[in-house]
Amino acid sequence: MKIKAAVLEEMGLERPYAGTLPLKVQEVDLEGPGPGEVLVKMAVAGLCHSDLSVIDGNRPRPLPMVLGHEASGVVEEVGEYVDDLKPGDHVVFVFVPSCGHCAACSEGRPALCEPGAVHNGKGDLLSGAIRLSRRGSEKLLHHIGVSSFAEYATVSRRSLVKIDPELPLDVAGLIGCAVLTGAGAVFNTGDVRPGGSVAVVGLGGVGLAALLGAVAAGAETIVAVDRLDSKLDFAKQVGATHAFNADDPDIVEKIREATRGGVEAALEFAGSVKALELAYKITRRGGTTVTAGLPHPQAMLSLPAVSLVAEERTLKGSYIGSGVPSRDIPRFLALYKRGKLPVDRLLTHRLKLDDINEGFDRLADGSAIRQIVEFA
Template sequence: MKVKAAVLRQMGASHPYAESKPLGLETLELDAPGPGEVLVRIAAAGLCHSDLSVINGSRPRPMPMAIGHEAAGVVVAIGDHVEDLAPGDHVVMVFMPSCGHCLPCSEGRPALCEPGAAANGKGMLLSGECRLHDGGDGALIHHHLGCSAFADHAVVSRRSLVKVDKDLPLDTAALFGCAVLTGVGAVVNTAKVQPGQSVVIIGLGGVGLAALLGAIAAGAAQVIAIDLSEDKLSLAKQLGATATFNPAYVDAVGEVKTLTNGGADFAFEFAGVVRALENAYAMTRRGGTTVTAGLPPPDAALGVNVVGLVAEERTLKGSYIGTCVPVRDIPRYIALYRQGRLPVDRLLSGIISLDDINAGFDRLHDGSVARLVVRFDEQGTAA
């Protein structure tokens, strides 16, 4: 079948993206789903910094590639051996398919799935196949993180999908596949924040704000938000942050240490900047934990004082996709959303059309939005 998709043919685009237009809207050929695969009509797809890092070349991927990884949609058709989904089901996409058989999957750590990571690195589906082709010469078009969600339809592995209730708005459902899994998961899975503890969040994009909501839901007594955007700090305050600081105007490290009597129990870094991670580490107390889910360029390195790490029993942890088990965590987070304890819909900054995707990435790059979502209508065309 023919699909309309946003395709990146060359990485390294410079901002502003609306002028350089690194993403071209192309008509591609999409194969039918193979064994263990599902054809999904995309309803909504979020713009994320992980997309932007491929566009600007800071996280290299094979080209050309159909971009997009945070999405929700409706099942249209299923391939052989898919027995627990049917046409009409609503699903959320997860950008790390888990094989269920490798050692990390066996240990309950599907975010570290080895075949899934290998397939993502090659721009293929979990099966090792590619279902997208150039509409003209039939050349292969790579899949972005097994999803390629900036398109009206996508074929994905069944292992990349979590079924959700049909009454959940799909614009909101899309955010659970990346921003919420990564942000909330970093708090409750990676760090295991307990009631009454103190938390610092650095970087208030969609993931950072989701983490802030997760910290509040976990019962943290202090939830301190750090960002360079006054608008995002204002939103963090509205969402329940107990204090906010803009490091452009104040010594944020000093302010946090004063407010927390020496440092926070946990500091989370979501900016993807080494300096921000250094600050997060400096903001934690003796015996505290620093968690990073930011993804800077591959050559970025952190210098840590080893004596302090040892003598103060500090912990420095990475968190990928919130150390999640998607089939377990997404329903849990949706339940909290329905109870009003995880107001994920407030992270949605606006709805755009697929035609405006390059301009949307300008807004994401500028830091003026938390999450923009491309919405498609019921026929699968860009709304």
Template sequence: MKTRAAVLNEIGVAGPYARSQPLRIEELELDAPQEGEVLVEIKAAGLCHSDLSVIDGNRPRPVPMALGHEAAGVVKELGPGVRDLEVGDHVVTVFVPSCGHCAPCAEGRPALCEPGAKANNEGTMISGGRRLSRADGTPVNHHLGVSGFADRAVVSRNSVVRVDPELPFAHAALFGCAVLTGVGAAVNSAGIRPGQSVAVIGLGGVGLNSVLGALVAGAGSVIAVDIDAGKLDLARRLGAAHTINSSEDGAADRLRELTNGGVDCAIEMAGSEKALEFAYRGTRRGGTTVTGGLAHPEKHVSIQQVSLVAEERTLRGSYVGSCVPIRDVARYVTLFRQNRLPVDQLLSGTLKLDEINTGFDRLASGEAVRQVIVFD
């Protein structure tokens, strides 16, 4: 069968992307789903910094690659062995397929699935195969097991979670990455407790979801930190008690002043080593610093080592919000329906697939928080 997809052929092409066109819309061959796989008709797909980091070279991946990992759609065909889904089910995609058998999966940490990580790095399905190719037979790599910037995708059964069919697709797509990663970092990774003070550094789509996650977890006060005035204003509207522009002199001192020496928990979502250092400096003695931002692999942070011991600090990473998707997607959708997790307020607009390069210009400039491509 055919699918129309956004394909990245070269990493590191300079912007503006509307002119350089790093993503080309191509008609690809798409194989039928194999054992343990499903065919999904994509209805909506979000533009995420994880996609942008492949385009600009911060997260090198093999090319050519059909990008996109945060998507929602309808199951159209079941591969052999798939018995717990039905044709017509609405699903959201999850960007780490989990095998269910490796050590992390056995510990209830599917985001760290070892075969899933290997497949994502190599641009394959978790089975090791590829289902995308050009007409001449040239294989095209998968992005995080999804390749959701396309009207159809074949994915592992373990890359999708069934959702309520009444949930609009443009909202549903966000639950596969932005919501899981951001809310999960606050609820699961940080384990925020009622009344605690929290700072969120980096207010993209994921960081703003961390603000919402901290609030829904019962944080006593949330301080939002960024360099963009518009995003700081949005964070206030979402419920942040204070905002700090980190580009201004004395920003770190202001964070400590607001919290009598530092927050109980700081969550870094900027994907910058400087932002993580800022987050660590702003965390109190005995507090926790969580990082979910994906920096370039060659970047390193500098922290005072003795503070980890003498101040009993915790510094931990958070991938996919330390979530168990089949459990947490349903929970977060319920909170959304209760108006306690207003993720729809993070939508900056919708696009057509042909406008994808312009959309990534907006994302790179900070003009947009979360844009969603909608398919007719």
């Protein structure tokens, strides 16, 4: 079938992207679902820093590729052997398809699925198939098994979680990345508990989803850290008890003083070594530092090794919120439905596919929190 999609052909183009147009919106061909696959009509697709890091070249991917990975939609057609979804079902996309039988999946850690990581790196689906093309025979690669910047997507069944059809699809579209990663880092990786203290470093869509998660978890002290005062003001509106500008040269001392020696859990979402170092410094003795940011692959971290032992410190990575998507996505949507996780407040811009390059300009300069492309 013929569909409209946003194709990335070259990384590292200069900003503003509204002028250089790294994403070319064009007509492409999409094959229907093979065995174990599903064709989904896209409802909304979110703009995420993980997409931006491919556009600017910080996380290289094979090209040409249809970008996008955070989305929701409605099932259009199912392939052979798919018996638990049907046309009309509402779904959220997950950007690591879990095979269900590798070592990580067998241990209940589908976010670390080994075949899923391999195929995501190659730009094909979990089956090894490539369903996108143009001009007859030129293959277009899939972005981490999803490619949601398109009117339709053919994906592995393992890339989808069925949701309650009564929930709004624009909100559901944020759950598979921003909320699963941010709130998941709070509940699963950081083990934030009622009455605890937590810091969120980096207030993009994922970081602010983590802040909402900390509020929902019942944390008593919630410290927000960012370089933009506008983000800090918003963080205080949605539950932060303290806010500090990351450019303040005395920020470490101020946070440690405000939290009586540091926070129990510091969560970093900025994707920079400097931000992670700050998160580590504001974690108290015996506390846990969690990083869910994705810095450049060559970036290196240096820490005083003795602190890990002498202060019983823990440093943990969190990928997709250390979550089980089939369990956590319905849970987070249930929290939203009850008013405990108001992720709709993160939505700042709604745009059409043709405006996607302007959207990434806003994401890059920090003037947006979460933006969605609407396909309806």
